[in-house]
Amino acid sequence: MGWVRLSYFLIFHCLLLHFPSYNCLLCNPRDKSALLQFKNSFLTNISSYVALFTEDLCSSYSSNMKSWNNLTDCCGWxxxxxxxxxxxxxxxxxxxxDLRGELLGPNSSIFSLRHLQQLTIAFSDFSGSSIHSTIGDLVNLTHLTLLNFGMTGDVPSTISHLSKLEYLLIGSINSLLNDPIKSYSKMRLDDYTWNRLIHNATxxxxxxxxxxxxxxxxESSLSLLTNLSSSLLSLVLYDTQIKGKLPTAILRLPNLQEIDLSFNENVRGELPNSNWTTPLIILxxxxxxxxxxxPDSIGHLKSLYILQLNSCNFHGFIPPSLFNLTQLSHLDLSNNKLVGPIPTQITTLSELLIxxxxxxxxxxxIPRWCYFLPSLSFLYLRNNQFTGSIGEFSTNSLQYLSLSNNKLQGNFPNSIFQLQNLTFLNLSSNDLSGVVDFHQFSKLKTIFYLDLSHNSLLSLKFENNFDCILPNLQYLFLSSSNVSSFPKFIAPNLEDLDLSHNRIRGSIPKWFHENLLRSSKNIRYIDLSFNKLRGDxxxxxxxxEIFLVSNNELSGNISLAMCNASTLFILNLAHNxxxxxxxxxLATFPSLSVLDLQNNNLYGSIPDNFSKGNSFETLKLNGNQLKGPLPRSLAHCTNLEVLDLGNNNIEDMFPHWLEILTTLQVLSLRSNKFHGVITSFDTKLPFSRLRIFDISGNYFTGPLPVSYIHNFQGMMNANDNQTGLKYLGENSLYNDSIVIVMKGIYIELTRILTVFTSIDLSNNMFEGEIPKVIGELHSLKGLNLxxxxxxxxxxxxxxxxxxxxxxxxSxxxxxxxxxxxxxxxxxxxxxxxxxxxxxxxxxxxxQFNTFDNISYVGNLMLCGLPLSRSCKGNKEMLQHSTFDEESGFEWKAVVIGYGCGTIFGIILGYNVFFSGKPQWLTRLVEVVFNVRLPRTNNRKHVISLGRS
Known part of the structure; x- marks a missing residue:
């Protein structure tokens, strides 16, 4: 339940139950005794835990029991x-x-107040308490409100005995507390109790x-609501998990003024197509x-004030009659499948706020009326297909304006700078053009959110000889906006700054260090990636919390002063x-989830002090010059999903002790100096969630790792029913990536689909047969042996x-x-x-009909298409091939040189022909020519896929 609705409820109860009631008559002695007994049963201090979340709601009114004593009349309490x-x-x-305990338990003295008509218990902490069946004894109740924290159990069936009920509110404020530590169970109201209640409380x-x-x-129980056709004014079933189809007749109840079925994702229904003239105020x-x-019939609801149909499955056009509802204040039709234009002809919507x-x-x-409605404060039109230019605004009421992710063109409207109440502006991901003087935004004294990102034709002009002062700005996003220099501004409350994917060159200016990196107390997110920054x-x-400076030209060391930034959550310094x-x-930061240092010139060993209980989910150190063995403390990274150490000089045995990382989905050790036989650590279900396993380009020997392949459960179950694209990782501020050899080409997957699985064991010295168990990896996309x-x-x-x-x-x-x-x-x-x-x-x-002879070259005993050798003359085929069985090399192919150059090819062919020892030869060529064969690092020839 939202704060606004809670406020309405509290004010209503305060007015309803706190009217003057004291008279010269003394209150009933039995009732007074019952109330004093009730007081002595509970603590009556305001709950500090609940008050923390209901401070605003309770500030205007809160009852207390200080006046409850034997010396005063209870009617004045x-x-x-x-x-x-x-x-x-x-x-x-x-x-x-804070009335702790069994407030409505079997021994509660409240149940002896048999003349009680109105009972309100709200905003208290009743963790673990439930409503006792004795509630049914209060047969004179007309108003019952139980809106609290922590109440559980079943709503007793005896509540149906309250046949005089006119007002019923049973609810929870659990969701408002939003406590990540505690988990809360809801109260339950079963089908039988609901049916009896609706049948009796007419x-x-x-x-x-x-x-x-x-x-x-x-569905059948919901239809009973039609029995209340003459009385029902308000029906709110918020997040109650009801299901089935709501009868359309309920929406036509003659006196119904409010209906709210929010967050019941399994309740279906349609809006009435005709005869819809109810006095609905809130729908x-x-x-x-x-x-x-x-339907067009919605235009008959002349009293409609709030209409929220967002996140449903409505489709088709917006009926023009909807904009003839002159009382409409809140209109929300987002997260549907509505098509066509917004109606242009409207009656004056003088009350429309949202x-x-x-x-x-x-x-x-965008129709012209959107720019001049006198009360419009919130205009949200993002993620549509609107075209044309943005008009000039002639209203001062606008506070929130979101037009992002459309196809809007033309110049930036200068009238925006006259919207003195504007606090939120998002025009990102459009095709806006022209030159915008950034200093004009200093006119918007209240703006706290500004996003002009991804307007490739827009040009922002900055005057660095004076400061642009934005006192309330908290979020500034100027990604992909043709920014060529650091915008100089003063924003003491800035929290998020995105200047990525621009044309900013040179060193980071001194004022940026002083104003944002040293003196700012609120900054938590900085993205300077994909520019041309140089220097330290x-x-x-x-x-x-988030520091992104990847894909620049920064140089020098990572200073030890970085150790002061221990609050980091994501650190991306890649591609510098x-x-x-x-x-x-860096291995000891308690909150660091992503550390990406790939493709730099870092050397030395990997830190060996990864702390227990760390937060690492992604660790990418590939493409550097790191050496030495892997640190065993990596086993402390129990949340790790992606580990990429490829293209380094790490020398070690296979790290079987990583088997215990049950969340690991990507493991790349490619192009290092790992060696030896791969043996299991005897962990139960080792690497069970692994989706990408790349240990190519090393010196592993012995049989293929069958013990691991047996347990690659993440590659065994193909999820054919998955709808939509899902990517590894849940953080929208960082995309996990990986470089793989796909179809013979080095490719960087800048985002990793959860359905993508591959195994690359190539360029090693594995022996023995291909294990049959590989055939059980049904979701496997690529296999390279x-x-x-x-x-x-x-x-x-x-x-x-x-x-x-x-x-x-091959x-x-x-x-x-x-x-x-x-x-x-x-x-x-x-x-x-x-x-x-x-x-x-x-x-x-x-698919075999599509492959050419390159797929089969070097197999001299193969015949049939696409080869030129016919299978009719098998006996006449060559009995002696030029394939050296001991070495596994075909010397004629070696003379060609595999594209490595004529001299290199001749030397390689000569030695193979006479010695037949390719392992010795490979080591020799590596030393003489300072290369590695066939483990060439093609980092400069990587094809990137999926980059947005």
Whole structure:
């Protein structure tokens, strides 16, 4: 329940139950005794925990029991209302008091107040308490309000005995507390109790059930509400988990003024197409499964004040009649599938305060009336397909303006600088053009949010000879806005700054260091990535949470002064020219989740002091000159999802002790000096969530790691039912990336789809056969086992890899025929079986009809299309191949040099021909020519995919 609604409720109860009631008559002695007994049963201090979240609501009114004593008349006590004739207590209002214990338990003296008509208990902490069935004894109740924190259990069926009820509010303020530590259970109201209540309480006028679990209440039970057609004024079932289709007749109830079914995602329904003339004032169906068209009949609701149909499934056009509702103040149709233009002809909407049409498929130009409505304060039109230019505003009421993610063109409207009350402006991701004098924004004294990002034709002009003062600015986003120099401004309250993807060159100015990095107390997010910055790395201040300066030309060391920024959550220094050692302190930052230092010139060893309980989820140190063994303290990174240490000089055995990292999904050790046989650490389900496993370009020996492949559960279950694209990681401020060899090409995936899985064990010295268990990795997209010493046949089980897109088994010692089962791989677009000893007919059908002879070169016993050798003359085929079985090299191919140059090819071919020892030769060539074969680092030839 929102704060506004809670405020309305509290004010209502204060007025309703605190009217003057004291008379010369003394209150009933039995009632007085019951109240004193009740007082002595509970603590009556204001709950500090609840008061923290309800301070504004309780400041105007809070009852207390200080006046409750034997010496005074109970009719004059705070929160007590008496009948002026009989002296019986007929009203109790306990709001903002910490009444701990079984308030409505079986022994509560409240239940002896049989003349009680109105009972309000609100904004108190009743953790673990429930409502006892004795509530049904208060048969004279007409108004019951229980709006508290922590109440659990079932609403007793005896509540249906309260046949005189006119007003019922049972709700929770759990969601307002938003406590990440505590978890709260809701109260439950079952189908039987609901049915009995609606059947007996025929005078119910207002029903408010807030965060009460009504999941058992279905379609037939909801239809009972039509029995209240003559009385029902308000129906609020907020986040109650009701389900089924709401009968349209309920929306037509003749006296209904308010209906709110918010956050019931399983309740369906449609709006009435005709005969809809009810006196509705508030209609809120947000976050439900209501669907269909918004009918023209909605224009008959002449009293409508609030209409919220956001986050439903409505489609079609916006009916023009909707804008003839002259009383309309709040209109929210966002997160639907509405199409077409906004109607241009309207009746004067003099009361319209909020217009929210975000996240639809609306098009056309923004109508002129949006620019001059006298009361319009919030205009939200983002994520649509609006075209044309932004008009000139002639109203001073506008506070929030969001037009981002459209196709708007033309110049920036100068009238925006005259909107003195503007606090929020977002025009990002459009096609705005022209020159904007940034200093004009200093006229907007109240603005706290400014986003002009991703307007490629817009040019911002800055005058650095004087400061632009923005006293209330907290968020400034100017990404991809053709900014060529640091904008000089003073914003003492700035929290977020994004200047990424611009043309800023040179060193970071001194004033930036002084005003933002040293003196600012509020700054928490800075993004300077994708510019042309040079010089030393700026040092972020303590308190900063996100610091992004990747893809620049920064140089020098990472200063030890970086250790002062221990509050960092994301640190991205990738793709610069940084050198020196990685400060050890970075491994000890308690909140650091992402550390990306890839593609610099850092050397030395990886920090060996990763602390227990750290927050690391992504650690990318690839593309540097790091050496030494892996630190065992990496095993403390129990939340790690991405670990990329590729393209370094790390020398170690395989880190089997990383098996215990149950969240690890990406592991890349490619192009290092790892060596030896891979053995398991005997961990239960090692690497069970791994999706990308790349250990290519090392010196691993022995059999392929079958014990790990057996447990790659993250690669076994293809999620064919997943809708939409989902990416690894949940942080919108950082995208996990990885460089892989896909279909023979080095490619950088700048975002990693959760369905993407690959294994690359190429360019090692693995021996033995391909394990059949690989065929169980049904979600596998790519498999590369090339350039090893693998023997045996291609297992038939590889034909089960139904999602496989590329398969590279080249440069091994495989024998036998190519299995026909591989023709089942309908997504296979790249196949490389070259440089083996395969024989027989090449399979026909499926994707095999698309592969050319490059896929099979070097297998002299293969025949059939696409090769020129016919399978009819198998006996006449060459009996002696030029393939050296011991070395696994074809010397004629070596003479060609694999594209490495004529001299290098001749030397390599000569030595292979005479010695037949490629391992010795490889080491020799590496020393003489200062290269590594065949583990060439192609960092300069990386293709990037997915960059936005």
């Amino acid at each position: 705070d929160g007590v209302t008496c009948d002026i004739r009989s002296g019986y207590v007929i009203g109790l209002n306990f709001s903002c008091i 005078n119910l006028r207002e029903i408010y059930l807030d965060e009460v679990n009504m999941s058992s209440v279905g 809120i169906l947000r976050h439900t499964a209501f669907s269909g068209y918004i 217009l929210n049409l975000n996240d639809n498929i609306l098009n056309g130009s 790395l700026p040092i972020p201040p303590n308190g900063l 020219n940084l050198t020196g050692l990685i400060p050890q302190c 090339s350039h090893n010493r693998i023997t045996g046949t291609i297992p038939l089980s590889l034909g089960n890899l139904s999602n496989l897109e590329w398969l590279d088994l 440069c091994n010692q495989l024998k036998g025929e190519i299995p026909m089962t591989l023709t089942n791989l309908n997504f296979l677009s790249v196949l490389n079986l070259s440089k083996n000893q395969l024989e027989g007919m090449i399979p026909m059908g499926g």
